[in-house]
Amino acid sequence: DTGVSQNPRHKITKRGQNVTFRCDPISEHNRLYWYRQTLGQGPEFLTYFQNEAQLEKSRLLSDRFSAERPKGSFSTLEIQRTEQGDSAMYLCASISTGTGSYNEQFFGPGTRLTVL
């Protein structure tokens, strides 16, 4: 068990460019979450997947954002036409819901996005 991994760890881009982040959850975890954390704030929920199905999106997830989890394993989060307001830490978390008990979400190290 290597934990949740995220790549890249840092991304600097120019306004208007597209960026894509990847999250690899803990292998047996069937649920995967994306959060966004801006400076001085707590993480805020963006979306989540149960296996390969995207079940909920928050209002924070504008049309420029899209997330996928094609085979129920890794997930990608793409931001199109980035804006300076997209600068934040993007966190991924995974959890196993199969045991019937509620377990804590395990977080990855995050991808820090800076939009110039």
Add this chain to the structure above:
Amino acid sequence: AQKVTQAQTEISVVEKEDVTLDCVYETRDTTYYLFWYKQPPSGELVFLIRRNSFDEQNEISGRYSWNFQKSTSSFNFTITASQVVDSAVYFCALSVQTGANNLFFGTGTRLTVIP
């Protein structure tokens, strides 16, 4: 709607002092879970504890202890004999059993332990 309030933005203590981090939550759900996470300068969120709404028993783990009181909707976290390595941002979070089970975080408390 769910809400978590951490009124203390920053706290500084001298090493070996005790410190309590406050957390107040709001939810209309009767089944919910409360969490504390630590975020050191490296940025990764480290899970510390989970309590469910039916278990008000306080918990102690080494120098850490947690006081859950449903009557005041509070879930406070105490570090005894603080150490420099405790310096971090601490987040309280809430999730409910319905919906996405996502975490609702407070704004965090930055703890600085001065040697």
